[in-house]
Amino acid sequence: MEEIQLRPYQIKAIKAIQAAFARGQKRMIVEMSPGSGKGIILIKTIEYLQKLKNGNILIVTNALAIKEQLKHRLF
Secondary structure, three states: OOOOOOOOHHHHHHHHHHHHHOOOOOOOOOOOOOOOOOHHHHHHHHHHHHHHHOOOOOOOOOOOHHHHHHHHHOO
């Protein structure tokens, strides 16, 4: 699978999410404009969490596009 080139603001968002998890924060909201790559940020966050823990991750979305993107990238 080819590696996606992340934009600087996506890297910043991923690092902020990882820092929040490192501080023990378990719930957060990421708000970004349409088309900014929230799906790939979610995928990278899931990959990060999978490296940290052997647990389940529940993803709830109302966007079919995100569901399809996740299905192709993760499974």
